[in-house]
Amino acid sequence: MKILAVSGYSGCGKTTLITRLIPLLKAAGLSVAVIKHTHHDVEWDAPGKDSYRHREAGARQVMLVTPTMRFSAEPLAEADAVPLIAHVAALSPCDLVLAEGFKHEPVPRIEVYDAALGKPWLYPEDSRVLALASDTDPVTHLPCFPRDASDDIARFILDWFHHAKLS
Numbered sequence: 814m815k816i817l818a819v820s821g822y823s824g825c826g827k828t829t830l831i832t833r834l835i836p837l838l839k840a841a842g843l844s845v846a847v848i849k850h851t852h853h854d855v856e857w858d859a860p861g862k863d864s865y866r867h868r869e870a871g872a873r874q875v876m877l878v879t880p881t882m883r884f885s886a887e888p889l890a891e892a893d894a895v896p897l898i899a900h901v902a903a904l905s906p907c908d909l910v911l912a913e914g915f916k917h918e919p920v921p922r923i924e925v926y927d928a929a930l931g932k933p934w935l936y937p938e939d940s941r942v943l944a945l946a947s948d949t950d951p952v953t954h955l956p957c958f959p960r961d962a963s964d965d966i967a968r969f970i971l972d973w974f975h976h977a978k979l980s
């Protein structure tokens with residue numbers, strides 16, 4: 814499985830870009846998984862439900878299976894300290910994992926940038942940035958795409974994927 818991070822500051826458009834890329838990459842024959850990093854605790858279960866009670870009782874992992882979905886949760890005291898590669902190992906096999914966020918993980922990435930946020934670029938300091946998706950035109954040797962140029966960005970990812978596969 815190849816891993817490509819889509820990184821940038823909160824609100825820059827990472828999720829929008831990823832949701833546009835997935836169908837394009839899928840149409841090109843890739844199976845794609847996404848791991849999203851969030852700084853917020855999220856509860857997918859509800860107190861009183863059986864799966865919640867199983868977790869509260871100390872189950873190491875709980876999986877809820879519905880007619881069309883499967884949800885799995887396991888408590889990790891320091892989940893932010895777990896390397897991305899360990900999270901990827903918990904996924905079912907696929908061709909490409911898009912890791913949303915994960916700015917500090919040692920993986921190749923596309924930086925998504927929104928000038929209106931007033932945040933600094935990652936790419937001058939981060940040599941893992943392969944390309945930029947931005948609403949501005951920075952002076953750089955890196956490939957730079959408009960954030961809404963999903964087709965072009967998908968072609969770039971496919972070229973990278975096939976080249977990385979040969980390496």
